[in-house]
Amino acid sequence: MFRSAPQSSQFIPLKSVQIKPEAQVDYNPTTEIQARFHFPQYLGFFDPRQTHMEGDLQMEGRGNPIPNPKAGFTSLIRDCRLQSGDGIATIEEILDLNVLTAQWWGWTQNESIRQKRTLFEGQEMNPAQGDSLYYSGDTDFTGAGKTITANQTATQVQVESPLYTGIMTGKVFPLLATSGLRLLLTLDEAQRALTFKTGAFGIAPKSLANKAAWDATGRTAPKIAVVPVGGQPNPPVAKPGGQPLSTTFKIAVSGVVNSATPANDNPYSIGDRITIHTATGNNTGIVVGFSNAASLNGTTEGAAGANTQLVLDVCFDSAVGVALPHAYAIGDPVTVDPQDRMNGVTPSGNEVLSAYVASQAALKVGYTLRNFQFVLGQVSPPAGYVDAMTKQIQSDKGLAMDFKTFSLYKFNLTSINGLSTQLIPTNAERAYSCLSVPLPQSVYTAIEADSLGGVVDGAQTYQYVLGGNLIPDRPINLGRYNETPFRTEALHVLEAEKALVNCGYAVRNLQDIGNRFLIARGFSRYNQVADLRDRALSLRVLYQNATEQKLYNHYICHLRRMTVRQGQVRAF
Numbered sequence: 331m332f333r334s335a336p337q338s339s340q341f342i343p344l345k346s347v348q349i350k351p352e353a354q355v356d357y358n359p360t361t362e363i364q365a366r367f368h369f370p371q372y373l374g375f376f377d378p379r380q381t382h383m384e385g386d387l388q389m390e391g392r393g394n395p396i397p398n399p400k401a402g403f404t405s406l407i408r409d410c411r412l413q414s415g416d417g418i419a420t421i422e423e424i425l426d427l428n429v430l431t432a433q434w435w436g437w438t439q440n441e442s443i444r445q446k447r448t449l450f451e452g453q454e455m456n457p458a459q460g461d462s463l464y465y466s467g468d469t470d471f472t473g474a475g476k477t478i479t480a481n482q483t484a485t486q487v488q489v490e491s492p493l494y495t496g497i498m499t500g501k502v503f504p505l506l507a508t509s510g511l512r513l514l515l516t517l518d519e520a521q522r523a524l525t526f527k528t529g530a531f532g533i534a535p536k537s538l539a540n541k542a543a544w545d546a547t548g549r550t551a552p553k554i555a556v557v558p559v560g561g562q563p564n565p566p567v568a569k570p571g572g573q574p575l576s577t578t579f580k581i582a583v584s585g586v587v588n589s590a591t592p593a594n595d596n597p598y599s600i601g602d603r604i605t606i607h608t609a610t611g612n613n614t615g616i617v618v619g620f621s622n623a624a625s626l627n628g629t630t631e632g633a634a635g636a637n638t639q640l641v642l643d644v645c646f647d648s649a650v651g652v653a654l655p656h657a658y659a660i661g662d663p664v665t666v667d668p669q670d671r672m673n674g675v676t677p678s679g680n681e682v683l684s685a686y687v688a689s690q691a692a693l694k695v696g697y698t699l700r701n702f703q704f705v706l707g708q709v710s711p712p713a714g715y716v717d718a719m720t721k722q723i724q725s726d727k728g729l730a731m732d733f734k735t736f737s738l739y740k741f742n743l744t745s746i747n748g749l750s751t752q753l754i755p756t757n758a759e760r761a762y763s764c765l766s767v768p769l770p771q772s773v774y775t776a777i778e779a780d781s782l783g784g785v786v787d788g789a790q791t792y793q794y795v796l797g798g799n800l801i802p803d804r805p806i807n808l809g810r811y812n813e814t815p816f817r818t819e820a821l822h823v824l825e826a827e828k829a830l831v832n833c834g835y836a837v838r839n840l841q842d843i844g845n846r847f848l849i850a851r852g853f854s855r856y857n858q859v860a861d862l863r864d865r866a867l868s869l870r871v872l873y874q875n876a877t878e879q880k881l882y883n884h885y886i887c888h889l890r891r892m893t894v895r896q897g898q899v900r901a902f
Contacts, residue, residue: 380707
């Protein structure tokens with residue numbers, strides 16, 4: 331079926347063509363991480379603005395993992411490579427595409443675009459677990475004595491997203507000239523691409539020896555709220571699913587509001603192994619359910635039994651009738667180890683679980699992409715256009731196409747504080763901007779944190795150095811981003827806006843910049859370019875009171891040229 335293409339009066343006919351990957355399998359971050367596509371030559375021409383990826387995306391594991399909200403579906407795509415149809419010439423390659431997308435998305439977003447990305451590109455923006463794009467099921471504790479014995483169910487979400495590269499978001503592309511196109515997409519690992527909906531709340535490695543070790547981390551977590559009458563452990567109760575009497579106890583925690591929808595800030599899932607960090611050591615057990623009882627073994631929860639605490643049903647790693655190895659007290663943190671979610675939990679002989687809880691405990695965090703494909707907008711130009719292009723290809727001059735793209739240069743910043751100088755070894759002849767992203771190494775592969783976003787972490791000032799000249803001519807202050815709450819630095823915003831506009835990104839949002847931080851510099855204005863050849867480029871950043879080692883991703887936005895001459899394709 332044909333419809334008109336509004337972008338061009340020359341390329342009028344348009345139809346959608348489905349392009350399946352070479353391996354039509356379910357893609358995931360462990361066994362099937364590379365998707366290969368071939369856009370055949372016989373399609374002639376396609377319009378990238380009428381082209382998108384699509385597939386059915388489903389999350390896996392406990393903790394309600396979701397794609398990083400800063401990049402939606404694109405957070406799953408680490409690297410992208412486009413080659414000529416014969417596979418000889420690499421036309422475009424963008425590494426860490428998900429990190430790049432996570433930087434500019436927030437700057438270009440308004441409410442309408444946010445809603446569109448939620449509808450089509452898998453962006454999860456609602457912080458409430460009870461209202462999630464990727465999960466369904468009951469999270470409501472309204473009503474006395476209500477219990478929850480099942481996790482929310484992961485739902486399959488259909489996504490449609492552009493591929494954010496120069497070729498795939500640019501002008502009409504002549505497949506006829508390049509013998510088609512070959513596309514390789516490499517998926518990122520779950521630890522980087524996904525995050526838990528509740529973030530780092532209640533997350534800590536169980537290797538922390540005791541409460542003092544936990545307190546030294548400075549993190550927050552739910553804490554023991556009530557020590558029941560009669561000592562510890564609590565009287566055992568029957569196991570779910572009719573399992574034998576065992577060491578299942580009820581513990582109440584503060585920090586989670588047990589109101590109508592406590593799951594909105596509940597960091598636990600059924601099947602999680604929890605750790606209670608006590609003064610003398612740690613107790614561990616597996617969560618088998620939640621409740622909102624008004625009292626706990628004769629002890630009232632909260633003020634006048636107001637049901638202000640969340641009650642966990644826990645099967646501890648302790649024999650029947652045997653006290654827990656460490657007595658817990660009010661204020662002891664109750665945490666979950668993210669590695670237990672990544673690797674799954676194997677119960678001990680003391681942890682007798684129902685079939686359902688055992689199946690939930692065994693789950694590993696990940697994602698599956700089914701029915702993955704491209705939908706190409708095929709266009710047919712007039713015959714005269716094709717004839718003229720064919721003659722140009724066969725001539726000595728050949729056919730030339732320019733497109734904006736990014737080259738990545740990484741710098742491992744080993745010093746934490748002081749003035750750092752980072753060399754950016756670019757040789758771009760037609761450069762627009764540099765986008766520099768400081769990624770904290772401590773969470774580079776941490777699912778409980780944002781692994782794709784840049785951090786301020788004590789940055790005070792910055793300047794770029796180009797050809798021995800400082801640009802801009804005075805340091806740009808960043809100090810106010812380190813305040814609590816952070817405040818905006820006007821000159822930094824101005825520099826970032828100019829750099830992003832140079833890259834072709836329309837800046838619509840200047841809010842919350844401290845949580846989507848990047849350093850940037852535009853090398854030109856009004857769509858002009860700058861020659862960086864033989865002009866050494868570096869970045870100077872002054873850090874004070876920083877706590878993180880960082881890996882800098884420096885993205886150079888520049889023009890790249892593809893030429894086709896007598897059947898040979900080159901890009902430079």
